[in-house]
Amino acid sequence: MRGGGDASLAAFPTALGATIARRLVDEPPLSSREGGIFRNGVDAELDGIRTLRRESATILSALEAAERARRGIPNLRVKFNQVFGHVFEVPGSARAKIPDDALKRQTLASVERYATPELVAVDEKLRTADARISEREATLFFELTEEAIAAAPGSSPRACGSGRSTRSPRSRAPRGRWAGHARSSRTIRS
Secondary structure, eight states: OOTTTOTTTTTTHHHHHHHHHHHHHHHHSSGGOOOBBBBBOHHHHHHHHHHHTTTTHHHHHHHHHHHHHHHTTTTTTEEETTTTEEEEEEEEEGGSSSSSSEEEEEEEESSEEEOOHHHHHHHHHHHHHHHHHHHHHHHHHHHHHHHHHHHHOOOOTTTTOOOOOSSSSGGHHHHHOTTTOOOOOOOOOO
């Protein structure tokens, strides 16, 4: 449509419908805030975040196996703690094998918990994945509505509720409880 081809008015709804059908899932939620609106393959960034969230167990298992082999601690585990996030947990007997540059998180009677910069980075991505998915879907939804407004024949941004009002705040009529009353410049004298 924007490429300069000859698009007739009859083609707009069909092209718009095809765009929407190609991008949205077959049964989208009632509210765009619920998420899960867009199909896989529509946006590379969204797909990457979804893949990270879906493959989180595999990613954490790979980090655990690599750290276990590097440190020589057979019973090293990745654990999740609400306060510290994802941490490596090792038994107290293996405290000497924890590297000096490790980010120590917690020392208990029988275990030591620490993190590495790599684990911290993965933890941050996993903790923020849902928020980033919501944010990206909101952006994509806004872009899609802007495309729909632009493609709709005879529509204007103001008619669709998009765009800014050109009226200044002072020129707007008063609203609320005192909408029918004019402001008086008289002062009350006692």
